[in-house]
Amino acid sequence: MLASSAVLRRQQFLIRTLGGYSDQTHLKRMQQTKAMSGTALEADAENILRAITPNLDSSKHKGQAGKIAVIGGCREYTGAPYFAAISALKIGADLSHVFCTKDAASVIKSYSPELIVHPILEESYSVRDEDKPSISGKVLAEVDKWMERFDCLVVGPGLGRDPFLLDCVREILKHARQSNVPIVIDGDGLFLVTDSLGLVSGYPLAVLTPNINEYKRLVEKVLNCKVDDHDAHEQLLSLAKGIGSVTILRKGKSDLISDGETVKSVSIYGSPRRCGGQGDILSGSVAVFLSWARQHLSAAEGDLPISKINPTILGCIAGSALMRKAASLAFQNKKRSTLTSDIIECLGQSLEDICPAI
Ligand SMILES: NC(=O)C1=CN([C@@H]2O[C@H](COP(=O)(O)OP(=O)(O)OC[C@H]3O[C@@H](n4cnc5c(N)ncnc54)[C@H](OP(=O)(O)O)[C@@H]3O)[C@@H](O)[C@H]2O)[C@@H](O)CC1
Ligand SMILES: Nc1ncnc2c1ncn2[C@@H]1O[C@H](COP(=O)(O)OP(=O)(O)OP(=O)(O)O)[C@@H](O)[C@H]1O
Ligand SMILES: [Mg+2]
Numbered sequence: 001m002l003a004s005s006a007v008l009r010r011q012q013f014l015i016r017t018l019g020g021y022s023d024q025t026h027l028k029r030m031q032q033t034k035a036m037s038g039t040a041l042e043a044d045a046e047n048i049l050r051a052i053t054p055n056l057d058s059s060k061h062k063g064q065a066g067k068i069a070v071i072g073g074c075r076e077y078t079g080a081p082y083f084a085a086i087s088a089l090k091i092g093a094d095l096s097h098v099f100c101t102k103d104a105a106s107v108i109k110s111y112s113p114e115l116i117v118h119p120i121l122e123e124s125y126s127v128r129d130e131d132k133p134s135i136s137g138k139v140l141a142e143v144d145k146w147m148e149r150f151d152c153l154v155v156g157p158g159l160g161r162d163p164f165l166l167d168c169v170r171e172i173l174k175h176a177r178q179s180n181v182p183i184v185i186d187g188d189g190l191f192l193v194t195d196s197l198g199l200v201s202g203y204p205l206a207v208l209t210p211n212i213n214e215y216k217r218l219v220e221k222v223l224n225c226k227v228d229d230h231d232a233h234e235q236l237l238s239l240a241k242g243i244g245s246v247t248i249l250r251k252g253k254s255d256l257i258s259d260g261e262t263v264k265s266v267s268i269y270g271s272p273r274r275c276g277g278q279g280d281i282l283s284g285s286v287a288v289f290l291s292w293a294r295q296h297l298s299a300a301e302g303d304l305p306i307s308k309i310n311p312t313i314l315g316c317i318a319g320s321a322l323m324r325k326a327a328s329l330a331f332q333n334k335k336r337s338t339l340t341s342d343i344i345e346c347l348g349q350s351l352e353d354i355c356p357a358i
Contacts, residue, residue, distance in 0.1 A: 043257075043264040045321035050355045052293045052314055053092070066093035066291045068284065069146065070154045071169060072187065073100025074123060077158030078107040080187060080280045083340055084157045085115050087284035090347045091322065093291070096284075097150075099143060099172075101165070102126075104158075118142065121169075123162040132164060139168045144175055151291035152182045156189020157280045166192050173199045180205065182290055182312070186283040190214040194221050201244040204259075207290065207312050209249045209283055218248075232256060233263040247312040249286065251279060255320040259310050266317055270324035271331035277340030281347070282323045289322075290315025325350040 054065060068088040073081035081104070085096040097116045098108055105119030120142045122135055153176050155169065169192060176183050182205040185193050190210055193199050194217050200206040210218055219227050219235065222242040228235050233256060240248045240260035247259040254267040293311035326346040331338050333346075 041262075041264055043266055043317040043321075045266050045268060045317050046354050048314055049289070049318040049321055049351075052289060052296045052318060053351070053355045054292055054295065056357055062094050063149075064094065066151045066288050067095045067097075067149055068093050068152050068154065068287045068291070069097040069099060069150045070157060070284070071099045071121075071143075071172060071189070072155070072157040072159040073098055073104035073108055074121070074158060074160035074162065074165065075101065075103045076160055078104045078111070079277055079340075080158030082108050082111045082115070083277045083280035083344065084154050084186075084284035084287075086112055087281045087344055087347060088154075088288050089114055090344060091285055091288045091351060093151075093288045097146065100158075121165055123160070124164040125162075127164060136164075136168050136171065140171050140175065143172050147175060147179050147181060150181055151294075152184060152287040154184045154186065154283045154287045156185055156187035156192070157283055159188035159192075161188055161191055170196065170199065177203050177205075182287075182294070183207070184209060184283050184287045184290070186279060187214075190218070194218055197222065197243055200246050204245045204247075204310075205312065206246040207249060207286060207316060208243075208246055209251060209279065209286065209316075211251050211279055215250050218243075233258070233265075237263055247310070247316060249282075249316045249320065251282065255316075255324075257313060257316040257320070259313055261310075262313070264313060264317055266320040266324065268321055268324045269328055271327035271338060271343075273327070273331055273336070273338040275339055278323065278327060278343060281326070281340065281343060282319055285323050285347075286315050286319035288315075289318035293318070322347065322350055322354075325354070 070081045070085045081098050081100055085098050088096045097118065099118045099120055100108060101121045101123055102119040105117050108115065109117045120139050127135055155173065184207045186209045190208060216227050219239060222239055236248060236250055236256050236258045237260060240246060240258045250256040254265045257264045290312055293314035297309065297311050326343050329346040329350055330342040334342050
């Protein structure tokens with residue numbers, strides 16, 4: 001009885017905070033947004049994070065708190081996929097896989113024994129033209145063996161831009177979509193998707209997490225204009241609508257999030273250090289919270305309006321909030337020498353401060 005009323009309270013809170021997709025709520029929300037003359041609505045991020053984070057419960061088995069896969073890691077970049085995958089584990093996912101090139105695999109394994117690393121991707125330099133079709137088939141078969149077990153894919157951190165490798169990833173994206181697996185697209189994954197928008201267009205389980213450059217490329221391609229910071233949230237709405245059904249998290253001084261229906265912002269104070277890799281933490285973090293949000297909403301009873309809240313928006317808000325909290329805590333400790341690995345070390349404490357384990 002007590003437990004179910006607590007669940008109900010959490011659900012009612014979420015309904016109040018975000019609203020469902022009913023036309024009435026949407027209209028009201030848009031009017032409020034407009035009335036704020038260009039200011040997106042600040043999300044109640046900590047409460048959302050608290051609401052979707054699952055309890056630690058001795059009846060649960062390995063895997064129930066999330067199985068995440070990162071597609072990324074090549075000769076140049078081994079840090080980015082590691083940051084994304086280890087962040088997912090530190091936040092509370094049970095298993096974190098990395099699918100990368102052969103060159104990158106042993107390096108990534110050496111960073112951490114916790115990660116499950118699949119050395120399956122190939123770059124053009126190591127493949128003869130006549131072998132490309134068969135190798136591409138093998139790569140896809142290997143990822144397919146695992147695909148349906150994953151709660152979320154993160155595609156792009158440290159992927160690089162080799163044309164043959166990107167062709168293989170294009171096929172992986174199509175299969176993920178056929179299997180209804182949520183996909184967070186970041187880094188070079190955004191380079192691929194900006195060039196082939198059909199890969200994500202109309203897929204509501206896709207989240208794009210562009211940084212300043214990646215956002216500029218998307219706006220120019222989809223809206224055929226320049227980035228307009230005076231009308232940032234309207235432009236983000238148009239972009240998400242223009243691509244069709246996807247959610248976009250635009251990273252910056254404040255993170256702006258839109259699914260083409262609504263815009264939310266997360267402005268929690270983060271860190272003034274802009275060391276590389278923080279976006280990779282964010283992508284792993286969004287993957288975990290998006291999985292938890294979907295799990296939470298699917299457990300919501302009956303046809304309560306809560307089941308109509310877009311879990312990709314919830315995942316983005318929670319992921320952004322945690323990343324920024326951890327960056328702030330790391331900066332308090334390390335000041336100018338703050339690095340991405342310091343922020344990763346602060347993920348656990350930051351989550352604990354918002355949502356204690358017991
Ligand atoms: N420790 C690590 O391993 C880290 C690795 N990281 C990984 O790095 C990758 C790129 O991400 P990033 O954030 O540097 O891309 P971004 O800001 O758009 O580009 C800046 C400028 O560079 C250029 N450019 C980029 N890539 C290019 C390429 N392959 N080939 C040619 N040009 C390229 C780009 O030019 P443009 O695309 O605009 O033509 C722009 O002018 C990505 O996989 C990310 O995950 C990071 O996560 C950080 C930590
Ligand atoms: N000016 C800023 N002030 C505070 N936080 C910021 C600022 N710019 C970005 N961030 C935060 O840093 C995180 C990473 O954003 P950033 O734009 O650096 O991504 P990125 O360039 O993709 O990073 P990466 O180096 O991992 O590729 C985001 O969660 C964002 O909230
Ligand atoms: Mg990035």
